[in-house]
Amino acid sequence: MTIVEFEIDPHSKVPAYLQLAGRIRDAITAGEYGPRQAIPSLTRLQQETQLAMGTIQRAIQILEDEGLVYTVPGRGTFVSPPA
Numbered sequence: 001m002t003i004v005e006f007e008i009d010p011h012s013k014v015p016a017y018l019q020l021a022g023r024i025r026d027a028i029t030a031g032e033y034g035p036r037q038a039i040p041s042l043t044r045l046q047q048e049t050q051l052a053m054g055t056i057q058r059a060i061q062i063l064e065d066e067g068l069v070y071t072v073p074g075r076g077t078f079v080s081p082p083a
Contacts, residue, residue, distance in 0.1 A: 006040075008049050016051055020059035028068055028079055035081040039069060042077075 006023045008016050024039060033039055040048070045056045060077055063069045071077045 006045065006049055008051060016049075017055045017058040017062070020045070020049060020051065020056065021062040024059065024063060025066075025068060033079045035079050037079050038076045039079065 006020060006027075008019045008023075010016070012019060014022075027033055028039075042053060042056050042060070045051070046053055049056070060069065060071070064071065064077075067080055067083070069077050070080050
């Protein structure tokens, strides 16, 4: 399993959910997570970033809306295959 650090700057003017979405997006586009590979769970992201669960869910929703990831209930969130 790939381990990627998702650091969030609490002093940034950019909202935390946008920072997290950007960090995950960057990791996907850099190839750190490949197609159909799971990204860290919401719980793990919460532990790593100390963000509220709602903030993490909002970041993941942005990535889903962009088509970068998809969520399988009870299984996790995965990188979307190329279109």
